Amino acid sequence: MTQIGFYFDQTRCTGCFTCSVACKDWHDIPAGPINWIRINSIERGNFPKLFLAYLTITCNHCADPPCIKACPKSAINKREKDGIVIVDREKCVGKDECGFKCLKVCPWDSPQFSNEFNSKMEKCDLCVDRLEKGQQTICVEACPMYALDVGPMEKLQEKYGNIVETEGFLNNDKINPSIIFKPKKT
C-alpha cells in the first residue's frame, strides 16, 4: 500500500504562517480554534544565547492511527489506496457527546473542533481534492521557503532521507506517523 505523507525542512521554516493562511483560505475555515495546519515555535535559552525553531503540525496520517481505534462510531478511516486518514463528519457524534476520544489518543492534537456545542471533528485531509487532480497540497504550493513536501513516503525518503524526529516532535513508532524531517540543530 502506498502511504502519502509529509516532509518538513525545519532549517528553512521562518514561521511566516503562509501555509496556515493558505490552508484556511482553500478549505474556507474562519479565524478561530480550527487549524488543520498549526505552527509551533520552540524557544530556548537566555539572551543573547538563544535557540528558535518552528514546527508545522498537521494530521500525520499515521500508518496505524490510534484515532481510528478510539472513534466509537467508526467515523475515521484510512484510505486503502494512499493511506490518507479521512473523517466522515456525518458519522462523527460530536465532541461533547463523545468526549474527544480521538483527540485524547492523538499525540499531536491533530483533531480539531470549533467552539460550538458538540461540534464535529475535522482535520487535515491532505487536500485530497487537489491531489486527485494532480496538484500539490495547498500548504506545499504556498510555502515561500519550499520547506514542505507531500508525496508517497518511499519517494520522500529517497529524496530526503528518513529522519523521523526533530525539535518539538517526538516520534511514536507504534503508530508510525507519515512524516520525515530535516531537523534544525541546536
Add this chain to the structure above:
Amino acid sequence: MVNDKADVDDISEKVINTGCCHDCGGRCVLKAHVKNGRITRIESDTDSEPQLRACLRGRAYRQRVYSDERLKYPLRRVGERGEGKFEKISWEEALNHVASNILEIKEKYGNSAILFVPGGGNQGMLHGVTPVGLMLNQIGGYTRMWGAPSYEGALFASMATYGTMMTGNARDDLLNSNLIIMWGWNPANTVWDPGTSLWLARAREKGTKIIAVDPIFTDSAAVLADDWIPIRPGTDTAMLIAMANVIITEKLQDQQFIDKYTVGFDLYKDYVLGREDGQPKTPRWAEEITTVPEKIIIKLAREYATSKPAALIAGWGPARTTFGEQYSRAANVLCAITGNIGINGGYASGFMRAYYSRESRSSVGKKKEGPIGRGNEKIKRKKPRPQDNLVDFNAPPRKDALYKLRGGTNPASTRVHFNDYYNLILQGTKGGYPADIKMAYICGTNRLNQYSNVNKGIKALKSLEFIVTHEQFMNPTAKFADIILPANTFMERNDIAVPWLGSPYYIYLNKAIDSLYESKSDLEICRELSKKLGIKSSLLDLPEDQILRIFTSPRKDIKSYDKMKKNGYCKVEVEEPFVAFKKQIKDPENFPFPTISGKIEIYCEHIAEKNNPLMPAIPKYLSHGEHYDSLLAEKYPLQLITPHNKRRTHSSLHNVPWLEEIEPHAAWINPIDASIRSIRSGDLVDIFNDRGRVRIPAKVTERISPGVLCVYQGEWYNPDENGIDLGGCANVLTQDSYSPGGAFPLNSSLVEAELYQKKQPEGKL
C-alpha cells in the same frame, strides 16, 4: 484575464490572474478563483521559476475584500474630527462638496493652501496617488512634501556615496558570497522581494556563513543566520566605524581598490584612527556605545575583510534613526574599503535597488555624462508641462538637498519634510514655512497613524478647514476627514505594479470582481471630480487599459503587454544576475560612478558645501538629545524601536482575522527590564513619554535586548477618553523631527514602561 489553464470543477468558476500590491517588500502573484462574481479562494504562483509566491498577507486577501468594515458609500462628517461620526451621502453630493471646497480654497488662498498627503498604500502605477496628483496639478498644483519614512536615510547615503539608488545585486547572486551580514535586516518578515529568504537559505545550505546584527532575535536572525549579534539601537554607526578601525589598523583594507575607485579615504582614516578629534574609534570605544563586546567587533571586522566576496546588506531600519544617514554612509564605506563592490558575491549596500527599467535608462553606466540634479537651476524649464506642479515649479533647490546629483526620488525644489508637516500646518508662513495650509487631500495613506507624533497630528488635522480622503476602511486618519470617498481594492480594478527593489518582473493586476457596494477606483473618483473642478480634458478620461499602455510604453523590458496581461505577470529574462557597479569596476575610464568626482565618495564634497557639522562629509557617529546617553534617558530609560511585523503591511491588513490571530499585538520587553517593573507576559502596560501614552499587553521575551522596548508599527490608534491609546500605535511615541539627511527618527525614541493592570486570569466558571 481568465486563466485558461485553470483546473476547476465548476465551469461557472474562473481564475483571474492578479497580484498583491500594498506597500511591502513584495508584489506577488495572486490567482483569484471567482464564482458568481465573488472571490472564493486565492492561489499564488504555480508557474515557471522563479515563482513569485505570495506571503500570508496576499493569501488572506479575501477576508480584507469582504470585510464587514469596508467603507460602503461616501460619508460626510457629522461629529467632531476624530470622533468617527459620519452620515451617508450620495456620490454627487460628496464630489460637489469636495470640488466646491477645493475651488473656494484655491480662489481665496491660492494653490499652496492645498496640501496633498499621498501614501504608498497602493503600489499600482495607475490607482492610489497617481490620478490625484495629476488632477491637482491640472488645477494649478499643491504644496508637496519630501522624504519617505522607509528609506530616506539610506537614500541620502546612497546618493552621497554612489550617486545612484541602483546599488543592489540580484538575489541569486547571494550564492556567490562567502559571508553575508544581515544588518538590521529581517527579510523573513519584510520580504524584501519575493524569494529573498529562500536565496539566503540556499546560500547557507551551500556553505555561506550568515551573521545577523539586530537588537531583536528576529525570525531572520533565528532561522537564516548562523550567528546573532545583538546591538543597542541607534549605535550601528559606531560599530561600523570600529570595524573600519580594525580593518585599517590591521591593514586588511583593499588599498588598490581604494586608490582606484574612491575619494576621501585618508580623511576618513584620520577620523577613524582619532587623528581628527583625538578619539580613536577602537572596538573598545564602540563596546561602550553599542554593548557589542570588543572581541566580537574585531572578529566580525576580520571575517568581513578576509572573506571576499562578502555581502554586507545594510537594512533600512537602523537608518530610521536620528542621523540614520550616517549609519548607511558608514556601511557603504565599509563595503568600499574592503573592495566588495562591483563583484559577484559582494554588495555595495546603499539604497539597494537592483532592477528598475525606468532608472536604468538614465543614471548608471552612461558614458562621460555629468551629474545633473532634479531642481538644479541649470535645468530650469521655460514652460511647465501638464504633470508639473506649479506651486514649486522652478523653485531653487533646497539647501540641504544633494541637488547636483540625479537619480534620487525627491525633487530638490520641495520645501517641507514629510515628518515636519504638522508644524507646517500649525505654524504656516509665520513659522517660516512656505505656505499656509487650509486643506488636505489624503489618498492611499493612514497618515495620522503612520507618521510621527500622533498627538501633534491630531491638533494639526483639527486646525484645517477641509479634509478629504479616499479610503477603504474607517482608519484613524479617515476619522478626521470631512468627506470620505470609498475606494475599491486592487481586486476590483486593473493595474500594474513594478517590482519593489531587486527583481526583474512586473505584476499585472487583472480586475477580479466588480467594485463592491458603492466604492469606486481612485481613477474613477478623480475622473468624476476633475469634471467638477472644471478640468476639460485629462489623461484620466482614457480607459484603464489605455492609460496603462501609455505608462508602460517606455519600459522596453516588457516585450508583450498582452502576454503580461494574460499571465498576470511579466518575468523579464536577464542574461546574468545584476551586480551593481560591475561596469564601473571593470572599466572605470569609460564608466565613472555617477557622482560628482566619478568615484565612490567616502568624502562627499557636495555635503561639505553645506557646512553643517550635523551632516559631516565623511560618515561619523553622532549622539543626540533622545539617545541612550542623553539626559532624557534618566527620565525615559528604554529605547523604543518600531519595526514591521509579519502580519501587516504598515497599517494595511490590520483588520484581517486570519492575520490578526497569529500574532497578538504586544510590546516586547526583555525579562530584565520587565522584572524590575513587575511586568509579566500578558499584563497591560503603559508605555509613555512626553508625546503620549500607549496601553497594550506586554510580551516578556529573551528575543529582545535589555534596555530596548519594541512596539511593532502599524497597529491602529484607538484613544480612550483621556487620550491614552489602547490600540498600540507606535507613532504616539515617536518624534516628528528629521535628520539633516532626511532620515525619519522612528527608532530614536525614549520611553518608560509601567504596569497598568495584571493579566486577568482565564475565565473560570
